[in-house]
Amino acid sequence: MAKVISYANQKGGVGKSTLCIQTAFYLAIKQGKKVLVVDMDGQGNTSSRLAPRQTHEDGSFEPILSGTKTADLFKDSVPEIEVIKCPSGVDLIHTPKNDPDLFEMEAVPLDQAMNPAKNMAELFDQYDYVLIDCPPSLGRKLVAALLMSTHVVCPVKLSGFAVDGVEGLLRTIVGIREGYNNQLNILGIIINDMDRSVNHDRSLKELESSVPDLLFKNKIMHRPPLDFAITEGIPVWELRYGHVAAREVEAVLDELLAKVG
Ligand SMILES: Nc1ncnc2c1ncn2[C@@H]1O[C@H](COP(=O)(O)OP(=O)(O)OP(=O)(O)O)[C@@H](O)[C@H]1O
Numbered sequence: 001m002a003k004v005i006s007y008a009n010q011k012g013g014v015g016k017s018t019l020c021i022q023t024a025f026y027l028a029i030k031q032g033k034k035v036l037v038v039d040m041d042g043q044g045n046t047s048s049r050l051a052p053r054q055t056h057e058d059g060s061f062e063p064i065l066s067g068t069k070t071a072d073l074f075k076d077s078v079p080e081i082e083v084i085k086c087p088s089g090v091d092l093i094h095t096p097k098n099d100p101d102l103f104e105m106e107a108v109p110l111d112q113a114m115n116p117a118k119n120m121a122e123l124f125d126q127y128d129y130v131l132i133d134c135p136p137s138l139g140r141k142l143v144a145a146l147l148m149s150t151h152v153v154c155p156v157k158l159s160g161f162a163v164d165g166v167e168g169l170l171r172t173i174v175g176i177r178e179g180y181n182n183q184l185n186i187l188g189i190i191i192n193d194m195d196r197s198v199n200h201d202r203s204l205k206e207l208e209s210s211v212p213d214l215l216f217k218n219k220i221m222h223r224p225p226l227d228f229a230i231t232e233g234i235p236v237w238e239l240r241y242g243h244v245a246a247r248e249v250e251a252v253l254d255e256l257l258a259k260v261g
């Protein structure tokens with residue numbers, strides 16, 4: 001059975017998509033696993049980074065998006081789900097850029113948030129790993145993602161409010177596990193985009209005392225090559241000057257995959 005991992009945090013810009021995409025590359029390219037990425041975020045950034053591209057003469061590109069889109073999964077039934085085969089070897093259920101249909105799903109009744117899990121059950125059997133990139137909110141799309149997940153991981157960027165945010169997120173996740181999905185495992189919190197400022201240090205100490213068991217041992221510092229790799233849609237270890245970033249990312253992914261088992 002596929003391991004289904006959601007990347008969740010209601011805050012934007014903490015590294016959900018970055019870690020989701022790099023995990024997909026790591027599993028598919030380095031470990032030869034069969035991987036499906038589901039882009040649950042109406043912004044559609046992950047889709048444009050993973051999908052095949054049509055490149056123009058000036059170097060700009062357009063993603064070539066086809067098949068079933070994530071918003072379709074919320075319908076009562078989907079006759080056939082068609083994924084995109086990406087150049088990295090990863091499969092993708094995509095979201096077009098700023099898809100109004102997916103934004104609308106944020107307010108659907110709870111019943112309808114259960115549809116993606118029902119519609120995808122059979123497809124999931126074809127994969128080793130399914131990775132779900134969640135939107136920055138605690139609404140129905142996050143619920144839909146958690147209902148079909150076996151695991152959830154929370155990337156966190158340190159700030160004065162990090163602890164409050166994490167507590168709210170954990171309440172939502174535990175609520176879903178207790179009410180609807182008792183197979184959901186909380187993998188923990190990955191500190192990402194950290195620096196050595198006094199502010200980050202203080203925020204880290206607060207997290208260490210409020211959720212000590214949930215923090216990953218390995219952390220990812222602020223590493224511009226990681227930003228570059230994600231913008232280009234390539235594995236961070238392919239960058240010649242990206243070895244420090246790659247080492248940190250790989251340590252975190254090894255820790256994550258060991259927890260998934
Ligand atoms: N460790 C890091 N060092 C440097 N830049 C990073 C790091 N992690 C993420 N970034 C950059 O920060 C930005 C936000 O990251 P990302 O898109 O992964 O966050 P997100 O949680 O998915 O945001 P959203 O909720 O808006 O989807 C991106 O431009 C990404 O490249």
Ligand SMILES: [Mg+2]
Binds near residue numbers: 016017133134
């Ligand atoms: Mg994102």
